Amino acid sequence: MVFVSKIYLPDKEKYKSYIDKIYESGWVTNNGPLVQELEKRLEEHLGVKNLLCVANGTIALQIAYMLLELEGEVITTPFTFVSTTGSIAAEKLTPVFSDIDAKSYNLDPAKIESAVTGKTSAIVPCHVFGNACEIDEIDEIARKHNLKVIYDASHAFGVTYKGKSILSYGDVSAISFHGTKFFHTVEGAALVIKDDALYEKAKVIRNYGSDAPDSVSMVGINGKMNELEAAMGLCVLDEVDTILAQRRKSHEYYAEQLKDYIQMQSFNKDASQSYSYFSIVLRSEEEMAAVRAALIAQDISPRQYFKPSLDTVPYVEERQVMEVARDIASRILVIPIHSDVEPTVAKIVIETLQKMRG
Ligand SMILES: Cc1ncc(COP(=O)(O)O)c(C=O)c1O
Structure with a gap:
């Protein structure tokens, strides 16, 4: 059977050379050197700052909502992978749908404003099939109503909008690196965070809310990517x-x-x-x-x-x-x-x- 997605497996010897390094160091997870190297190389490749690798795209979205302290209602698209809606509901937020445009399949910006209520805290659009949303219009609505914007950019690896990485738009962009994506880490994802202080806070949330050994400063989650996943990402990035x-x-x-x-x-x-x-x-x-x-x-x-x-x-x-x-x-x-x-x-x-x- 030929499936829609076929996992790309890089050269086995190259992957093995990273695995050898992991065996030598004994460092398999907890913000290891390969995760840090992957973050740096992805920032360079994509032309972004404040990129944080995490365990998967669903957790990336959940971390973004925790980070921005969202409450109440979140306007989102009904036409995306279930994880976009599921992550909102899992954080005890209420997904409020706004319909899509019949040609772009992205949120129709002309319809978003009528979904805004006194309880709305954010908009979560998705760049469906890598097609950039109407970013300027969405940002304008968000500014007018003081809403946060979290883009689900899971399909948009390498996409640029008006000459800049699409991941640099919104308060936060989240991108899945699941094995079905053409850039992948088997399971994994990244967050790109506009604000430097929020980037530091996201690192703490990713690490159970623990900001130092023996210290817990906020509610967090286990959102870490491991070294074997980072090694896969480093190999795939070359290709x-x-x-x-x-x-x-x-x-x-x-x-x-x-x-x-x-x-x-x-x-x-x-x-x-x-x-x-x-x-x-x-x-x-x-x-x-x-x-x-x-x-x-x-x-x-x-x-x-x-x-x-x-x-x-x-x-x-x-x-x-x-x-x-x-x-x-x-x-x-x-x-x-x-x-x-x-x-x-x-x-x-x-x-x-x-x-x-x-
Ligand atoms: C649009 C979209 N959002 C979120 C996700 C969730 O990512 P993950 O499977 O890494 O949790 C995916 C796909 O996997 C996706 O296609």
Whole structure:
């Protein structure tokens, strides 16, 4: 079966050389030298400061909310991975949805303000499939209502917006380095924190709230990345430009082949792309089901990202019906872009749609 994501495993000998270092030092976790090296190299590669590696993308978001001392309601998108909403609920905050734009699949900035109430403390947008949000408009709304902004940038490795790393926007950006992402540390993530004092505070939260041996200064969590994960990240980082170039080629191939048949995501003109995912939106749920079945019959497994629309999950209030997100979620498929399967996938999609449309 060909899956949407294929974990990239770097050269085994190179990884082993890092493992040898870990065996020599005996230092496997607790802010070890490889985690520190990875943080430094990622800051250089991405052109950011105050980057902190953590255990995974879900904990990264939770640490961001703890750090900014959020309370009450948090406005977020219904069209993202469940972790964006789940992390808000897990911190006993109330996720309040605002609908997405039907073309970018990101939060529609024109709708955000009507979701603001006296209880709102933050906005948590996601750069869906690496597509930069309307950052200037979101920041403007946040400033007007004195709200914090935490971007879920899990799909946006290496993306720049108006010439700067996308991770440098908002009060905090969080990015997952899960094995399914093209830059990964098996499990892992990073936070990029605008304010220097908050960056220092985040280090303490990541370490159980302990600021020194035998001293606890605040509520914290175990958010640490370990040395074996950092070693994987250091190896993958060496290859990241090559991986990105391959993905770009695949993306462009699909765009050219499929443009007359499907709705393609419209990408922010002020930003670069991560080419992390290629999504196709069909005309109807029936078309989506037919294309999905045809691909599966050929051992190709597309994903219905992001289904369910998160306004339908059982732990959120029923008042919120996000029509655009539900509609897109019912017609979207994400197809593999990581190997030489693209011509086969494109052919199956086109033939299925030609048959259906007559
Ligand atoms: C948009 C988004 N947010 C959050 C996460 C959660 O990250 P993790 O799996 O590292 O906890 C993911 C994916 O894994 C994601 O795609």
